[in-house]
Amino acid sequence: MARVIKQKPMNWVERLYVYECLRGLFTTLKHAAxxxxxxxxxxxxSYPEGQPDIPSNYRAKHRLMLRADGTPxxxxxxxxxxxxxxxxIFIEATKSDDPRIEKRVMRFDIDHLVCVFCxxxxxxxxxxxxRMDTKQIVFExxxxxxxxxxxxxxxxWDPKDYPEDAQSQMxxxxxxxxxARKVWGMEVK
Amino acid sequence: xxxxxxxxxxxxxxxxxxxxFVDDKAVMVPGDTNLLEALKAxxxxxxxxxxxxxxxVSGNCRQCLVEQEGPRGRMLVIACYTPVxxxxxxxxxxxxxxxxxxxKATQEFMLxxxxxxxxxxxxxxECTLQExxxxxxxxxGRMRPEYGKNYHGNPAHxxxxxxxxxRGGKHVDIGPRILLDxxxxxxxxxxxxxxxxxxxxxxxxxxGRADHTxxxxxxxxxxxxxxxxxxxxxxxxxxxxxxxxxxxxRVWLLSHTPTISMDDSLGANIWxxxxxxxxxxxxPRCNPEVNRxxxxxxxRLAFQTFGENRLPAMGLKVIKEAMGEGKVAIVAGGAxxxxxxxxxxxxxxxxxxxxxxxxxxxxxxxxxDGIAMSGDPMANRAGFKLMGIADxxxxxxxxxxxxxxxLLTVNADLFGEDAAAAKGLEKIxxxxxxxxxxxxxxxxxxxAFGIKHWSEVQxxxxxxxxxxxxxxxxxxxxxAELRPAYEVISELAGKPFTxxxxxxxxxxxxxxxxxxxxxxxxxxTGKLLEGGNA
Numbered sequence: 181m182a183r184v185i186k187q188k189p190m191n192w193v194e195r196l197y198v199y200e201c202l203r204g205l206f207t208t209l210k211h212a213a214x215x216x217x218x219x220x221x222x223x224x225x226s227y228p229e230g231q232p233d234i235p236s237n238y239r240a241k242h243r244l245m246l247r248a249d250g251t252p253x254x255x256x257x258x259x260x261x262x263x264x265x266x267x268x269i270f271i272e273a274t275k276s277d278d279p280r281i282e283k284r285v286m287r288f289d290i291d292h293l294v295c296v297f298c299x300x301x302x303x304x305x306x307x308x309x310x311r312m313d314t315k316q317i318v319f320e321x322x323x324x325x326x327x328x329x330x331x332x333x334x335x336x337w338d339p340k341d342y343p344e345d346a347q348s349q350m351x352x353x354x355x356x357x358x359x360a361r362k363v364w365g366m367e368v369k
Numbered sequence: 370x371x372x373x374x375x376x377x378x379x380x381x382x383x384x385x386x387x388x389x390f391v392d393d394k395a396v397m398v399p400g401d402t403n404l405l406e407a408l409k410a411x412x413x414x415x416x417x418x419x420x421x422x423x424x425x426v427s428g429n430c431r432q433c434l435v436e437q438e439g440p441r442g443r444m445l446v447i448a449c450y451t452p453v454x455x456x457x458x459x460x461x462x463x464x465x466x467x468x469x470x471x472x473k474a475t476q477e478f479m480l481x482x483x484x485x486x487x488x489x490x491x492x493x494x495e496c497t498l499q500e501x502x503x504x505x506x507x508x509x510g511r512m513r514p515e516y517g518k519n520y521h522g523n524p525a526h527x528x529x530x531x532x533x534x535x536r537g538g539k540h541v542d543i544g545p546r547i548l549l550d551x552x553x554x555x556x557x558x559x560x561x562x563x564x565x566x567x568x569x570x571x572x573x574x575x576x577g578r579a580d581h582t583x584x585x586x587x588x589x590x591x592x593x594x595x596x597x598x599x600x601x602x603x604x605x606x607x608x609x610x611x612x613x614x615x616x617x618x619r620v621w622l623l624s625h626t627p628t629i630s631m632d633d634s635l636g637a638n639i640w641x642x643x644x645x646x647x648x649x650x651x652x653p654r655c656n657p658e659v660n661r662x663x664x665x666x667x668x669r670l671a672f673q674t675f676g677e678n679r680l681p682a683m684g685l686k687v688i689k690e691a692m693g694e695g696k697v698a699i700v701a702g703g704a705x706x707x708x709x710x711x712x713x714x715x716x717x718x719x720x721x722x723x724x725x726x727x728x729x730x731x732x733x734x735x736x737x738d739g740i741a742m743s744g745d746p747m748a749n750r751a752g753f754k755l756m757g758i759a760d761x762x763x764x765x766x767x768x769x770x771x772x773x774x775x776l777l778t779v780n781a782d783l784f785g786e787d788a789a790a791a792k793g794l795e796k797i798x799x800x801x802x803x804x805x806x807x808x809x810x811x812x813x814x815x816x817a818f819g820i821k822h823w824s825e826v827q828x829x830x831x832x833x834x835x836x837x838x839x840x841x842x843x844x845x846x847x848x849a850e851l852r853p854a855y856e857v858i859s860e861l862a863g864k865p866f867t868x869x870x871x872x873x874x875x876x877x878x879x880x881x882x883x884x885x886x887x888x889x890x891x892x893x894t895g896k897l898l899e900g901g902n903a
Contacts, residue, residue: 257488258619273616280531282540283489283616306488363531 234315236344239299241316242290244334245309246351248360251278252335253309256285260301260310268294269301288334292319293327308347375426376566377449378402379657380410387455392464398453405433405448413461416472416501418479418605419557420449423661425566430479430557432501434471436460445471462505469505476506482518482580483606484536484552492607494620498555522551522583523576538583544592546612546666547601551583554608560584560600567663567740568596584608596740598670599663602653611650613670618649626843627654627893629830630668631704631823634745635737636832637664638894641672641824641843648672648824648845653741656894658836660741668741672824675845678807680819682850685860688816691799692861695774697724698766698797701758702781703747705854706828706840707883708872709779710749710756712858714879719862725773728753729763731787743833751831755880755898767793775799778810779854780820785809803854819851826853827869829891836895839888 193199214221225232234240244252256273268291276284302310314337321327339354350360380399387400391413398407405415406422418430426449433448438458445468462469479498487493517534520527527537538551558575561584565571572592576585586592592600601611623642630637630651638654651672653664697720701713717724728747735744747753753760763783767790776797783791785808794800795813802814805822825846831837859866866872870888877884882898890896 255489256616257493258622259488262619262621275616 234317236313236315238315238317239297239302239312241292241314241319242301242310242312242329242334243314243337244288244331245311245347246335248350248352248357248364250352251281252285252288252331253307254285254288255281255283255307255309256288257283257306259304259306263300263304265298265300266294266296268292268296285331288331290329290334291327292329293324313342313345375450376424377406377420377422377426379422380406387453389453389456390458392459392461400453400455402453403449404435404446404451404453404459407453408435408448408459408461414504415448415461416476416497416505417449418497418501418555419559421559421562421603421662423567423663424559424562424603426450427558427562430555431475432472432479432505434468434475436465436468443467472505473508476501477508477511479555480506480508481512482520482552483555484518484520486550486553486607489616490550490553490607491610491615491620492553492604496607497605518552520552521580522554523585526551543584543586543609544597546598547592548610548612548615549584550608550610553606554584555606556582556584557605559603559605560609563600563603564592564594564597567599568594570594572597573600595665595667595738596663598666599653602662613673614650618644623649625652626841628824628840628843629748629832629838630664630671631706631748631830631840632668632671632746633742634703634748634750634833635659635741635743636748636830636836636838637668637741638838639664639668641845643843643845646845646847647676648843654893658834658894658897659832659838663741665738665740665742674806675822675824676847679822679847679851680804680807680811680817682819682848682852685818685857688801688818689861691801691816692720692775692777694799695723696772697775697777698770698773699724699726700763700766700776700778700781700783701726701728701753702779703730703749704780704823705749705752706823706826706830707749707752707756707876708826708828708853708855708866708869709858710752710758711872711876711879712855712862712866713779714756714758715864715875716858716862719864726758727762727766728759729761730781731763731783731790745833748832749830751833751835752829755831755882756876757879763790767791770794770796773797775801776814777801777803778814779803779858780805780823782806782808782810784813803857805851818857819848820857821846821851821853825851826855827888828853828855829873829888831898832895835898837883837886837891837898838895839891839893 244254247253256271258271261269261271270289272287273283274286276282299312302312319327339348339351342348348354349356378401380402384399384401386397388395389398396411399410405420408415415433417433419427428447428450434445435448436443437446460468519535520537523538530536541549541551543549561573561575564573572586574585575582577583598611601609622644626641628639628641630639637660638656640652640654641648642650642652651669653660653662655662699713713726717726730747732746737743750760770793776794800814801816802811803818803820804811805820811817824843827842828840829837855866855872
């Protein structure tokens with residue numbers, strides 16, 4: 181059922197229109213004046229200089245999580261590529277040199293021109309290797325090829341940018357790396 | 370354990386029909402087979418792991434349980450080893466919660482120590498365990514996480530992983546072509562039965578007992594047999610995986626083209642699995658009359674060279690000019706399809722007495738191995754006979770080489786097969802090779818023209834059992850300019866065929882058994898030709 185909103189009838193001052201018109205102009209002038217004298221209080225961001233504050237669960241550019249020894253966690257199972265509605269993920273696998281790991285990713289490309297940033301790839305990943313929490317939302321490149329993020333690009337992130345995330349801290353350079361390395365280097369019988 | 374005597378009897382078209390009651394509904398099923406096949410014949414799939422239609426019944430997986438009404442009430446029996454009897458009463462999960470629970474419990478037991486390897490397993494996507502899990506399993510996890518997996522198999526391969534779980538038997542090198550993952554194995558013993566009863570070379574064994582069972586070869590021995598890659602096909606899990614396909618492609622990304630292998634006159638039925646315009650693997654396609662579920666390693670691994678060393682496509686002007694002068698000897702190779710042969714006959718008719726057709730191979734003709742090879746490298750030999758083309762007169766050609774001015778070879782690598790025997794052919798001044806590959810004959814020829822390989826053409830062949838079989842074109846041709854042999858040859862003859870079927874219709878004019886047939890009337894398992902002379 182439609183909700184009927186009853187509007188308050190205007191009084192005669194409002195119906196005169198002149199007063200209301202000036203009130204509107206004053207609002208505009210007020211913001212313009214704030215732009216001159218109290219710039220930092222403006223509700224809008226002057227975009228290229230000011231960057232928006234992005235929450236960590238915002239679906240931004242992808243990154244690939246790293247193991248304690250710095251190799252990507254990705255096992256090239258292709259689940260993300262299978263889940264991807266835009267077909268923008270290209271994966272090739274190869275044999276790993278590490279005796280504990282059988283399969284390792286050789287090529288992991290995400291075409292960000294095709295990507296729709298739906299986040300299904302992140303949900304599909306069985307080893308929590310793929311995340312979209314880089315807060316990087318701006319993609320500016322000169323050629324189409326540069327929009328394709330390769331393995332080196334996706335694994336090139338700093339644990340210091342993710343101080344609250346325990347998993348990220350296990351990567352080389354993180355606070356929990358030494359601890360994770362101990363578990364990772366467990367005696368293999 | 371299995372023995373030689375309990376091969377499953379598979380239903381045929383002539384099976385007597387008997388009435389049985391499935392879920393209290395009367396159905397007519399083939400009467401001379403086991404329950405699993407009988408239910409399949411009426412469209413009821415029973416999940417199974419150890420049963421394979423071309424291997425002896427072992428009955429150890431207990432996944433195919435159904436309920437049967439017996440003198441002592443309703444009992445759980447395995448469908449794969451229960452013969453069909455008229456009037457028997459069967460209950461499937463559709464009506465019986467007990468069967469449903471039993472299958473679910475069996476599935477759960479099978480997966481207790483099965484590793485969560487699906488992301489890195491080459492079998493994922495075509496794995497029987499995955500299929501059964503979706504159909505019969507879907508258990509909630511009842512394993513305590515602190516207990517985890519606890520692998521008890523081969524003690525030599527055990528280790529403790531980074532989560533503290535007892536694991537073992539990863540990527541064991543069991544032979545030159547196969548990797549074994551003991552942990553993924555569910556001890557269905559299909560591979561053991563395959564090596565024992567089909568390959569007739571018992572190289573695999575189940576070692577240990579109960580929970581400690583694992584697949585093994587004899588000490589110091591490796592799994593090495595002409596048919597050993599078939600164990601990767603029969604393996605219901607990812608325990609046996611082929612090295613050549615290891616981590617190459619996830620199987621759900623492969624497209625499948627049903628076709629015929631043209632390297633042997635049995636014409637093994639195969640699937641060409643391709644993606645991104647190249648073949649990734651070749652799998653057997655089940656044909657009860659030809660190769661059942663088996664193909665040899667030679668056939669299977671041949672695809673690796675299909676895309677390499679190819680000849681480029683070229684215009685036909687030069688070849689037409691070269692053909693104009695003197696007598697022409699046309700040599701058709703064994704991989705020529707019926708369509709190619711029709712085009713060759715057409716070319717012969719156009720050239721008249723100037724041309725003569727030869728056929729055959731310099732390769733040695735072996736003997737059938739009884740599994741999936743007839744030993745005859747000339748694949749379409751029966752088709753040659755059918756079309757009235759000589760299939761074994763190359764020696765005659767070599768003897769009379771000086772009579773000819775032009776040698777046109779089609780799909781025939783004469784110099785590669787036997788350089789010594791083919792040496793006499795060098796007397797022929799103009800040698801034109803129509804070949805897919807830049808092979809020895811193409812190198813020795815004066816003009817070499819690229820054509821499509823048999824994996825990339827549509828066509829037909831007749832195998833040594835007189836079965837007309839259909840080849841389908843896989844979209845894996847490396848060069849869009851390349852054309853099939855029948856198109857090129859018919860253009861040389863001046864009456865170009867625009868499609869394979871047009872060539873096939875022309876073949877019907879030369880061989881009356883083929884007249885009136887359409888490609889659609891040739892089933893995927895082939896069509897037996899009456900009155901052939903193979």
